[in-house]
Each structure stands twice: as structure tokens, then as C-alpha cells.
Amino acid sequence: MIRIEGVTYSYGDGINALDGVDLEVKDSELLAIVGENGAGKTTLVKHLNGLLKPQRGRVIVEGVDTKETTVATLAKKVGLVFQNPDHMLFAETVEKELSFALTNFGLPPEEIAKRVEWALIEFKLSNYRDRSPFTLSGGEKKRVSLASVLCYDPQIIVLDEPTTGQDSLQKTRLASTLANLNRQGKTVIVVTHDIEFVADFIPRVVVMSRGKIIADGPTEEILIRKDVMEASSILPPQLAELSWKMGLNSPSINTDMIVEEIRQMLRGEQK
């Protein structure tokens, strides 16, 4: 469980990167945080593992105030996967990359081997076990950085732009990995610009703009709201846009529902 209460944070440039943010995330939720560049998304998630501490308000992670603990303690609970894998990867081989945190946490060798094996298979990296992460493609590096965090089994997983450079099959695979983790009781938070990925796979969405949360709720209800999409200058999902252009009675981001609604409209016209 995460509770963010009235959090304000400024990098000292006179602008509040976070401006009185309240957010509650229950255990085993799957949610997305969206918003334009500079909306405060990354600043917000850096508060979850204590990389940043609130200047006003407080952040409670699993019952612990982040001001009263260390990043090292929080890191075991909250795994942060950054947008640019080049900022995370450093080991000589993919295998060493995956076992690094596990070794630091002092896990027994058999347990480390087991978890690394799981990650190599889950993320289709077995062929790259002995390769340097730096020789991999952008999409492959992203999978290594995600695997290296999931390996140490944090309760809360935060992913910053996990879909960049991934094709549609890999996105679908990523979505099912996230859904799986979620079913195992993990809390998964995805920070993204990829609105179609959110529309297709993420049940709850939090929309940020200029340091504030301007909408929070079920994805299919939030992403069809023209006022919210315009206020946050996000490009809306294609089907929301289609719904608005056709003046549908019940706009939707769901392909089945849109197809059905258009079919009914056209059938009505034939009578």
C-alpha cells in the first residue's frame, strides 16, 4: 500500500514539480501515470523509493514514512526501472547484470541461480546470457533492465516508459508479464506516454499536469474525457478520437464496443 499525502516538491527553480499531490495505491493494483513532459510523473515516482523526499506532505510505503528510512531499505520493496537502460546497465554480461542486486542483498547462491534462470527465460534473454548488455539492441537492453529489477522480487514495481523501442508483439508480451506479476499480488505502476498501451492493458489511470493530478480512475472512463485529454495535452487514444468525431452516445476505447456501436448505427439507417 502506498499513500501520498499533500506532497509538494520543487527542484529550486521557483516551479513546483509536484504541487499538493494526493494518491493512494492499494496492494496488487496495476495503474498508469500519464501526462505531458514536465507534468511531474518522474518526480512523483522518485518519491516512492526515497530518491526524493517530500518538501511538504508525506509518502508512506508499506506503512513506513519515506523520510524515516533509507533508499537501501526502500529499494528492496520498490523496484524502479528507468526509461533509459544505458543509465542502469553496467555489468560485463547479462547474467552478472541480473545477479548483481541479488548478491548485494546477500541471497544464497542457489536462490540467485534460480531467479536469474527464471528471468532469462521470462524475458527471452537466454541466448544473451554471456553477452555484454551494451552490445544488445535498444529493445533487448530494456528487457535486461526490467529483468534485473524483477529478479530481486520487490513488492512494488515502477516502470518508467517501458514500451519505448518495443514492437507490438513485445508490448503484448510486456503487458502479460505485468498482468502476471499483478496476479501474484505485486503492485505495478507504469509511467508512460504510450496512451494506446494504457488503453489496451492498464485498468487504472492517473493523469498529471503541471505538478497536479487532474484525473484518476478506471482507464475506460478517464481516457474518453475530452476535457481531461485537452487539459493535459496528451494525444488521445485513436478510438476516443473516433468516438468524438462520430459524436457517439457512449464514447469508448474498446474495439469491440466501437465496432458494435457503428454496426448498430448503420443498421438503424437501413430500416
Added chain:
Amino acid sequence: MVLAIIEVKGLCYTYPESETPSLIDVNFKAEPGEFVLVTGPSGCGKTTFCRALNGLIPNSYGGDFKGTVVVDGLLTTSTPVYELAQRVGLVFQNPENELFCTTVEREVAFGPENLALPREEIAMRVEEALEIVGISHLKEKSPEELSGGEQQKVAIAALLAMKPKVLVLDEPTANLDPVSAKSVLELMHRLNKNGVTVILVEHRLEMISHLVDRCVVFEGGRIVADGSPREVLYSDKVSELGVGLPKIVQVSRRLSGLIGEQLRFLTSDELASYVRGRLH
């Protein structure tokens, strides 16, 4: 018949120390002024194909290269890189890796300076390139302090200053947010209207497919579809590939089956105005 600006014949290529070929018998032709969208799943050979178009493959990479690539009448395997660079500009995914000068203006001037052009000519080209791309106001800035979208535009302006006939872009929007991505893609459309041949590798088909003349799909190192975007995105083959088909295409395909009429829309405007037309 128009003379092709790019002609690729029987191209097969395997990277050094790799056992599997990255390109297999690729045949491709582009006419001057064409806008060609290249897509396909990761690892399908798109990037390798781009590198072959400006001679990076095989000239810099080595490897096992068969077949021919001719760009603007020059055979890539026997033309020096500086010659090819004046005809084909290549834009990569990550602009940070390409920019190195202290100001945008110097960055854009770097190419023409290396061609030892007269000072006035360089100044003119730089002005013009910044103008076309719409970043004249950034010329005194350091590329480092710019956003990803702005950096990508600097990289494009730097190529335009070389006055290339062909621009090849390998997922230029991969690291950009949707608003910047849209603006870079619209810029490509504008440059193409000014006569530049554009070869664009892109996953965001919903933003670009209605703006291109042609769509080429790679899979497993081969070209598996080549035609107008409507033909290609509505072909059964491509729908099976796991290329991320735009939602409008998915909806139109489903509707076609239900109402017994072939719909081939690429944008929400097209589909919406068709439905409105049927109702009134």
C-alpha cells in the same frame, strides 16, 4: 519510365561473427520524391536495410555482402562515404549519440564545413536548414539543453544542410513523446513535399500511414509486403505478422466483415465521415 533514385538488387547480408543472415534477397526500388514507410517486427532487418542504403553496410561494418545497392547512380560498395553522405542522410533513434557541437548552429554547419564550401554558402545552408525544420530560434543553444524532439530536429537540420536527395530515418521517434513524435513526422511529410525522397522506419503507423506513398514490411530479413499503405495494412499477411495495426484499421476490418463492404480507412476522419455519409 522514371529513373530510380534507389535500387537494391538481390541484397543478402550477414554481420561479421553472426551465423544468421540479417537480409535475404532484398529487392527494392524507390523513385525520386517517393515517401516510403518501412515497418516490421523487431529484428526483422529494418535497421540493417537503412545502413545498407548509405553504405555503412558493408563499408564500415564489414560482414558478408552480396547483391548491389545503387543510390543516385552510385554503387555504394565502390563510393567513398563522404560522397554518399552528400546524397543520403541517415537519422538514428537516439539523437544524443549524433550531436557533439557546442551550439545548434555549429552542429548544423559541421557537414557543409567539411565539404570545404565557401563561407557564404555555409551560412546560407545553415539558415535554410534551421528555417525548414523550424528551429531558427534555437541556433545559439547547446544541443545538450534541448528536449529529445528538438535534438532530433537538430540532427535532421544537420543532414539537410548537406542537401541530400534521400533521407533515411531509422525510428526517429522511438524515444520521443507523442506530441514531439507527431511534429517530427509532420516535418518529414513537409520535406518530402519539397522533393526529398524519404525512407522512414516507424512503428507508429497510426500517425504516419496516411501521409506516405508506399509501405514496405520486413520480416525475417525479407520484404514480405510492398504496396500502397491501404493495400499493405489491409492485407491478410500483414495482419498476421503482429505489426501494430492502427485501431482504425482494426475497426474497419471488423466492420467490413459485418456489413459486407470493403472498408479501407487509415484515419479516424475517413471512417467518421463515411459513417456520417451513410446516415444522412
